[in-house]
Amino acid sequence: MLIDWKKIKARRILREGKIKIDFETETKIYFKVFSKEEHSVIYDKIKKSFNCDCKWFSLKARECSHILAAKMYLEKIKKQSI
Numbered sequence: 001m002l003i004d005w006k007k008i009k010a011r012r013i014l015r016e017g018k019i020k021i022d023f024e025t026e027t028k029i030y031f032k033v034f035s036k037e038e039h040s041v042i043y044d045k046i047k048k049s050f051n052c053d054c055k056w057f058s059l060k061a062r063e064c065s066h067i068l069a070a071k072m073y074l075e076k077i078k079k080q081s082i
Contacts, residue, residue, distance in 0.1 A: 009035070010068035019073050031073070033066040041070045 013019055018034040031041040033052075041052045050067040051057070057064045 006063070006065040006068055009065035010072055013065065013069040014072050014076070019069050021073075029074075031066075031070045033069055035066065039066045041066050043070060043074070 013033060013035060020032050022030040022032045022040075024030070027045050029043040029045065031043070033039045033041055037054075039052055039054045041050060043050050050063070050070060052064050052066045054064050054066055056062075057067065
């Protein structure tokens with residue numbers, strides 16, 4: 001069985017309140033994510049895509065724990081507004 005460390009880290013970031021929406025425009029949502037370092041995650045509403053400034057995302061061009069935490073955060077907000 002493989003352990004999904006990204007998911008574990010993303011849940012911890014969310015649970016510990018280490019993510020927030022910095023600001024939002026018509027086309028983008030800007031997040032601040034606090035883990036070992038502060039990271040910026042940007043959600044493009046038009047392209048429906050995420051970008052992160054972390055090394056993992058830059059090198060691998062794959063979803064990182066910071067992006068996963070941002071997705072979970074958006075889901076949490078969506079559920080709370082229902």
